[in-house]
Amino acid sequence: MEFEPHDVAVPPPPPRDHWLLWLGGASTFFVLTLLVLQTAVGTRTTVQAIDRRADVCTVEDSDSKADERAVGRLTALRPRGRYVVIDTYRNRLLVYDGGTLLREAVCSTGSGTVLVHPSGKKVWTFDTPLGERRVISKVRDPIWTKPDWAFIEEGFEPPRDASLRVDRVSLGDYALYLGDGYIIHGTLFQTLLGQGVTHGCVRLGDKDLEYVYQTIPVGARVYLY
């Protein structure tokens, strides 16, 4: 028997679940609508721009006599006579006398580097201190007794023999002591003046150091920022 080809009816595609599509679409629309609504009424950023020209500031009720006294005390805190201002960001040292600038010098201040002892138990931060200090003492031909960090930084164990810590050249010709081991002194590395390379001390060039040494008395205030 011979098989004869004949037209075979192609079965129709299964009916689509239209209701599922509709449900999916409606859900998506609902979620998106909710999202838009939430976004519209949601968290908002309020920017209060300060308008300096306007004239409605809240003025607190203040005791004018107490304020006058406070102003008097504030004025009294300001320096008289000669003082030093050190800008540790720009590495500049300024000498003032009663508010008049006498001299501006390039200096070097703290590097801000952190030194960690191999044991991890001790950490030094080489920052120049900020705020007000006073010149505690002045010394000609100063001698530096090197602290532990000066050896550790170079990978050496600090020596037990105290004589090995004595350094007669690094501080230059003069030193003005500010307390806690911080000193205004000279440097062997004059080309690095103007950069933050020190361990917290303030280094000056030879001529500027001599000027500061001769101009600034013991007890004078030093403002570091």
Added chain:
Amino acid sequence: MCIRRFLWALASICISAAPVAAGESAVQLELGLARTPSLYLRLDVASDALQIMVRGMELERVPVRAVRLVVRRAPGEAGEQLSAFLPAVWRVVGDPAIEWRSVVAPPALVPYDEDAESPTPVPNADREKPVQIAVGLDNGWQLQLGPDPPIGWWQRVADRLGSGWQRLRGKSPAMPPPTLVVVTEPEDARAVLHIIRDRTPLLVVCGDNGEAISETSAVD
């Protein structure tokens, strides 16, 4: 002698531990800061300067282009005006300098060699200080310093969609703290950043003698 010492110690404790009293005027708050030898920042929102101060003396005046208070609020939440908080002393929380300090850590130490040459110091290889900084303040706010933050339209839309999505999922969106934005030149921002340490005080005042300012609110 002992009584004098006791009284002196008591007075010192009282001065150092005295909280900022409510209702103190700007000059009284400043006097409290100027009594210590530490630096403080003074922001007068009515003028165009952020000052680096010590002992009531201006050390540097940083030009300020604008001051803004940026607050994110949930719907229906009432907002306060900046002037309601002023004058005030807020302190920086944390040391922002930690981000860019270079660290030297020798792996081991060898016995000291007297003949070894000391190395020439080199300028610090610190990472570049950021142009724009944001530091936390102890009142829960943030202080943002630097050029105007470039917040574009798309960023705002994305923020809003994000917070809307969070709420849709039943979660309350994270609310960033109010931010006091002080717009300055990048170099000026770096100079101020250089002196900011943990607990650095920021005195925010509203004119030297109660000079007038106003605040205009704008909602994006």
